[in-house]
Amino acid sequence: MKSRILLFFLALAVWALLNWTPDWQHMLIGVFVAAFVAFMTGDLFVRRPHLFTHLNRYLWFFYYCPIFIWECIKANIDVAYRVIHPDLPIHPGIVKVRTSLKSDTALTFLANSITLTPGTLSVDVDKENGVLYVHWIEVKDKDIEKATGLVAERFERILKRIFE
Amino acid sequence: MIDMLGLVFISIGLFFDFVGCLGLVRLPDVYNRLQASTKCITLGTCSILFGAFLIHGFVAAGIKALLCILFLVLTSPVSAHALARAAHKSGVKLCEESVVDRYAEDGN
Amino acid sequence: MRNKRRVTYIFGAIVILVILAKVLLSPPPILFYQDMPFIGFLRRAFYILLFSCLLCLYRILRGPTSADRAVTIDMLGILIVGFCAILGISTGRSWYIDIAIAWALQSFIATLALAKFLEGKSFDD
Numbered sequence: 001m002k003s004r005i006l007l008f009f010l011a012l013a014v015w016a017l018l019n020w021t022p023d024w025q026h027m028l029i030g031v032f033v034a035a036f037v038a039f040m041t042g043d044l045f046v047r048r049p050h051l052f053t054h055l056n057r058y059l060w061f062f063y064y065c066p067i068f069i070w071e072c073i074k075a076n077i078d079v080a081y082r083v084i085h086p087d088l089p090i091h092p093g094i095v096k097v098r099t100s101l102k103s104d105t106a107l108t109f110l111a112n113s114i115t116l117t118p119g120t121l122s123v124d125v126d127k128e129n130g131v132l133y134v135h136w137i138e139v140k141d142k143d144i145e146k147a148t149g150l151v152a153e154r155f156e157r158i159l160k161r162i163f164e
Numbered sequence: 165m166i167d168m169l170g171l172v173f174i175s176i177g178l179f180f181d182f183v184g185c186l187g188l189v190r191l192p193d194v195y196n197r198l199q200a201s202t203k204c205i206t207l208g209t210c211s212i213l214f215g216a217f218l219i220h221g222f223v224a225a226g227i228k229a230l231l232c233i234l235f236l237v238l239t240s241p242v243s244a245h246a247l248a249r250a251a252h253k254s255g256v257k258l259c260e261e262s263v264v265d266r267y268a269e270d271g272n
Numbered sequence: 273m274r275n276k277r278r279v280t281y282i283f284g285a286i287v288i289l290v291i292l293a294k295v296l297l298s299p300p301p302i303l304f305y306q307d308m309p310f311i312g313f314l315r316r317a318f319y320i321l322l323f324s325c326l327l328c329l330y331r332i333l334r335g336p337t338s339a340d341r342a343v344t345i346d347m348l349g350i351l352i353v354g355f356c357a358i359l360g361i362s363t364g365r366s367w368y369i370d371i372a373i374a375w376a377l378q379s380f381i382a383t384l385a386l387a388k389f390l391e392g393k394s395f396d397d
Contacts, residue, residue: 014231017227017231018224018227018228018231019224020223020224020227021224072203072207073207075203075207076180076203076204076207076208079183079184079187079199079200079203079204080179080180080183080204082187082200083183083186083187083190083191083200083204084183084186086277086278086281088190088191088192090191090192090196092193092195092196092258092259093258094195094258108242111241111245112238112241112242112245115202115203115241115244115245116202116203116206116237116241119199120199121195121198121199121202121244121245121248122241122245122248123195123245123248123249123252124249124252135195135199135248137196137199167309167310171310171313174313174317174358177354178317178320178321181320181321181324181351181354182320182323182324184324184347185324185325185327185328185347185351186288186327188327188328188331188343188344188347189327189330189331194337194339194340194343197331197340197343198343201343201344201347202347205347205350205351206350208354209350209351209353209354209357212354212357212358213353213354213357213372215357216357216358216360216361216369219361220360220361220366223366224366225360225366225369228366228369228370228372228373229357229369229372231373232353232357232369232372232373232376235373235376235377236350236353236376239376239380240346240350240380242380242384243346243380243383243384243387244346246383246384246387246388247339247342247343247346247383247386247387247390249387249391250339250342250386250387250388250390250391251337251339251342251390253390253391254338254339254390254391256337256339
């Protein structure tokens with residue numbers, strides 16, 4: 001039930017942003033649409049709604065955003081350099097990365113962050129063993145522990161504080 | 165002034181879009197192409213949309229451009245992940261420069 | 273082998289640079305509204321995006337596996353989102369951004385469907 005209420009307010013906020021000029025007719029239709037969406041798909045949205053009340057999770061999220069954007073820009077410059085270089089300096093391969101995150105949201109965010117950061121692309125997630133398979137455009141180390149340290153660790157520390 | 169900043173963002177976005185498409189042509193196999201194109205084209209298009217937001221300002225169109233950025237950043241890694249897994253499951257091999265393939269070694 | 277790659281690289285670089293110089297330096301034909309701001313810059317931006325789409329089409333024609341084609345279709349969807357954003361500026365009609373949002377949504381769903389289809393299919397073309 002809490003999950004449905006949260007989804008209702010989120011959908012209403014997105015509707016209000018899409019319309020932007022405040023107008024009671026738009027908002028009335030928005031209330032109906034958001035209630036319908038929350039009624040249909042509300043129980044899929046969050047499993048543990050009590051996490052939304054912790055304030056320091058939001059602070060860690062705001063700390064995570066600039067780090068993510070900076071890594072994203074670095075990734076783009078790196079890929080652009082590799083593409084424009086005449087010899088194509090790539091040594092690709094798929095390596096394993098160990099993770100200690102358990103919840104679905106945290107794993108999704110970790111996989112997305114890995115995909116958008118320098119030279120890595122998540123191929124599959126093995127949730128039982130806590131292993132991510134990562135395609136790496138420049139394999140620096142085939143060993144699982146060192147690859148974990150190079151690829152996933154900087155996000156994992158922050159994501160654990162946000163979502164676990 | 166702020167319009168010129170928007171044009172600068174659009175130029176950066178065009179450059180990264182172009183490099184991403186060039187990577188799609190030059191790189192040797194599906195996974196490398198997916199890497200180059202996902203990163204470069206996503207950030208390039210986000211940059212174009214941010215330039216559009218700067219030019220439009222805080223009106224309905226600008227806010228919609230920001231929402232579109234949020235949506236693209238959330239969805240494009242998911243689709244890249246799905247495509248990479250599907251390609252590996254359908255039997256596409258890695259290119260011959262590849263060093264290691266732990267995913268096939270684990271029998272998936 | 274290495275020499276052949278060098279020759280291909282230089283040839284491709286010359287072709288791409290000539291096309292880009294042609295796009296950036298020559299005055300583009302009149303297609304859109306004359307009185308909008310920055311119209312020259314935005315027209316050249318259109319041509320660069322169109323050239324990127326042409327590179328994508330090369331990969332669709334040439335792509336050795338169907339996974340390549342699926343990747344390229346995904347990327348074409350994202351390029352069209354940027355195209356709609358620039359159209360929204362250059363024509364002054366803000367509803368092009370709505371088209372961009374809807375296109376991003378349906379492109380995402382289409383890519384997921386393509387991935388599911390690829391996963392179930394054996395690899396034979």
